[in-house]
């Protein structure tokens with residue numbers, strides 16, 4: 273019943289990338305009316321996997337009220353019920369902490385998001401970003417989370433946010449993401465509850481029986497010195513677990529010292545744990561002596577096995593790293609159905 277009613281709900285998505293967010297909503301039964309992105313490779317992936325949806329390929333700044341109205345009219349859509357989107361997060365992420373530019377124009381893209389929301393006037397808005405957004409401030413020292421909430425409130429939305437631990441929402445990955453949920457309806461906002469069960473790598477990788485005949489399965493060939501090190505890393509281990517003689521050395525103050533590395537360096541997954549956040553860095557297969565293929569990364573991101581990513585290997589890896597895990601999105605999509613029907 274829930275699913276049947278949900279088929280009527282229309283979604284518009286911005287900063288859609290490959291469509292991870294969209295896929296979760298589609299799986300929960302929503303109608304994805306259109307997506308938008310200015311990256312050609314992501315646009316190709318989206319069009320391939322959502323052939324029934326329209327796609328606006330281009331900068332969000334160039335989307336006008338007229339163009340949106342035209343798309344809706346041509347598709348016979350009277351109302352967009354939900355807008356979803358993940359404005360780029362490079363400026364908020366810890367990885368870029370050192371070179372964080374507080375006046376980076378990408379920090380302002382959420383304002384463009386609010387602009388198109390004003391035009392579409394949906395009942396609900398969902399916005400995803402990296403968890404570090406919670407502690408970031410702009411050049412006037414104002415917390416971004418307050419600026420974002422303020423912008424939505426000014427537009428007539430009640431807004432709330434929560435940090436999600438994806439391994440507690442059916443995703444075999446320890447990813448931390450902030451989800452803002454906003455509504456124009458007079459209802460109490462809440463979020464889906466965490467499961468007590470932690471989702472693990474082993475349950476997912478076993479879905480891939482055979483890499484043959486699947487797209488995005490290119491195996492990265494390793495130099496012999498890299499392969500030697502890969503073989504020495506135990507499940508769940510990384511560079512630190514290498515015998516001393518295999519660690520990088522450098523001269524400091526005339527002495528030969530061992531170089532320390534981040535936890536992602538030469539990281540091998542463990543079947544009995546969730547993966548760390550999937551980025552576009554290399555990560556070692558839990559039982560095989562090679563890096564994960566993009567297909568395996570996508571599976572750990574909860575994309576279905578038949579989802580095809582377009583572009584070169586690096587483009588595909590970036591699209592996966594950028595994506596909202598579809599299973600997380602599906603949890604949120606189903607929860608919105610619930611609060612919409614039983615406020």
Ligand SMILES: C[S@@+](CC[C@H](N)C(=O)[O-])C[C@H]1O[C@@H](n2cnc3c(N)ncnc32)[C@H](O)[C@@H]1O
Pocket residue numbers: 287288289290291292293294308309310311314330331332333357358359360361381591594595596597
């Ligand atoms: C974090 S990713 C979104 C991932 C997506 N939500 C998913 O689940 O697959 C952000 C996307 O915003 C796109 N983007 C960046 N600047 C943009 C702009 N000015 N207009 C439209 N899209 C933009 C990027 O190309 C990227 O694909």
